[in-house]
Amino acid sequence: MLGLICSCCQLRGKNQIYNTDHSLCVPRDVEELRHWSRAYKEAQTLSERKDIFENHGVRWSSLRLLDYWDPTRMLVVDAMHCILKGVVHYHCQHVLRLNASAPKHCADGLMYAFDWPWIGYEPEAVPELPRLKEKHVPDVSKVQETLCLALEGEDSMTLNQVWTRLDNQATKGTLQFVVHTLELSLQLNTVGVKSRSKAKKVTSTVMKNHFIALLLNWRLQQPLSSVAHILRTGTPEMLSYIQEVIRETQKPSWLDVVPKNYGEAKAGSIKAGEWRTLSSLYFPVALIIRWGDNNGCAPPNNESESGLLLKALDHTMALFQPFGTMLIFGSSICGLCSRILEKVLHVPTFMQ
Known part of the structure; x- marks a missing residue:
């Protein structure tokens, strides 16, 4: 699409993907979406349809037959890409830097x-x-x-x-x-x-x-230096401990298996199911033990290294906790929508 990154709002440009300023998330006009959806259906050539989709991010859907259908409000969260391979991946790999590439930079002593x-x-x-x-x-x-x-x-x-x-x-x-x-x-x-x-x-x-x-x-167009404190979250010791937790923890058989060498290049790309296991089991266990325990007591709630790690732990757990519910209900809603489309609107499952 031409810079469109959202089905609900008017944000454009990949650099806005992680923008959390909700005041900028202006909902798209429902009537305009309906107009271009109808135009997509009535287009005579594939080229016309491609142009409509690239410029307006809209295709025809049988749900448009429902007068009350509002695609900016009646959507199902894509749990795999949006949550597991999106938010969870970004937070663990880029915010906490829990991977093998981050410690190499720390070992070099570079800022x-x-x-x-x-x-x-x-x-x-x-x-x-x-x-x-x-x-x-x-x-x-x-x-x-x-x-x-x-x-x-x-x-x-x-x-x-x-x-x-x-x-x-x-x-x-x-x-x-x-x-x-x-x-x-x-x-x-x-x-x-x-x-x-x-x-x-x-x-x-x-x-x-x-x-x-x-x-x-x-x-060269970005900041050349920074005096900001870099919290040492993705240390080799932390990564090694996460790998130990993965090896030693007994898990239910229905949970996806996670590579025991998580964080290393040989582990390859982590799949959505593996991110779910990491965020619901292994990361909470490892991070709580390493960042939330100070000889049997909670670390001090201040600006010390241990205090900042505790805040990082609190932030991470606040992020992970809702995901279980979202994934469960997201799957149920997806299944319900599939049945409605197939039984009521007579849309085959393979076309959804």
């Missing part, structure tokens, strides 16, 4: 300059790009982490060092995916990437170096 609402790799979301091999998927988060590192001040990197790091840790396809998610233009005649001592230049040929240059140009 982060800013945070960014990065989009995780989903091949279905970018069908126009070459599909990444499974072993290269973890490199996406490594590139994204590198782009957030400080370029000025103590424990920072030079542009040449960032260039070399990106060149070493990613393939052309990985870099292309990150460029695509940032919606950067591929138009680039000559780019000079300068450090204190030397410069690198690339031409406009869409090669690996071209994508690196695009990303560094974007990076």
Whole structure:
């Protein structure tokens, strides 16, 4: 769609995906949606339908036959993509940094300059790009982490060092995916990437170096440094303990099995069912023991390291707790809608 990221409101642009300012979520006009839905149905060619969908994000649905149908209010939450592979994935991988790529940066002693609402790799979301091999998927988060590192001040990197790091840790396809998610233009005649001592230049040929240059140009438009305190959540010790909890915890057989080497590149991409098991069982157990216990007592509720980790724990649990109910009722509602569509409106299940 042309920048549309929501079926309910008028927000546009992938950079708005994690925008939590609800005042900007202006509902879409129901009559306008109905108009374009009808136009989609009456379109004579596939090209017309494609244009309508790309510009207005609307297709025809038999539910439009119901006069009271309001698609901005009567929707079912996509539990798999929105919650498990969306919110849970983002919070664990990018906020808490509970993965193997984050500790490597900490071990280098490098500082982060800013945070960014990065989009995780989903091949279905970018069908126009070459599909990444499974072993290269973890490199996406490594590139994204590198782009957030400080370029000025103590424990920072030079542009040449960032260039070399990106060149070493990613393939052309990985870099292309990150460029695509940032919606950067591929138009680039000559780019000079300068450090204190030397410069690198690339031409406009869409090669690996071209994508690196695009990303560094974007990076220079972001904060170069930060004095913000980086809470050490994704330490090697924490990741190792989570893996121990996964290995040692006895779970019901109906829960999805999670890779015992979670957080490492060899574990591959975590599936929706695995995120559900992690957020409902393994993460609560591991985080409560490590961040919520101080020799049998609760950590101090202050700005100390342990106090901040306790706040991170409280925030995480407040995020995870509603998901169980949402997933249960979400599944029930989906099943009910399927039966209504099939029995009442005579819409076959495979067409929904």
